[in-house]
Amino acid sequence: MSECKLDHSQEDVRNKYESQEAFLPEDMKLLFEQFFAKEHTQDLLNEVFHLLKKYDLATEEERDERNHRLYFVLKNV
Structure with a gap:
């Protein structure tokens, strides 16, 4: 995943x-x-956005990696 300099709002992430x-x-x-019931830092919003971005086009291996990171983030906020 490439780094993006845009900040994404909670609405963007939703x-x-x-x-x-x-x-x-x-x-x-x-x-x-x-997750959406709470407020989050800009860094966290950006990370979740980019984990979701083009998820449907990711390979199975990439999805597994993204899922692992998403579960980690979602269970620890």
Whole structure:
């Protein structure tokens, strides 16, 4: 994943999540709802946005890596 200098709002992250939701593991969806119920740092919002970006086009190996990082973030906020 390439680094992006844009800051993404919580709404940007939610929109990206909604566009990728069908491709994400089912048990991750509740974690996202809990995530969106809270405020987060800009760095965290940017990280989650980029983990979701083009998730549907990622290889299985890349998805596994992204899932691992997403679970880590979502379970620790």
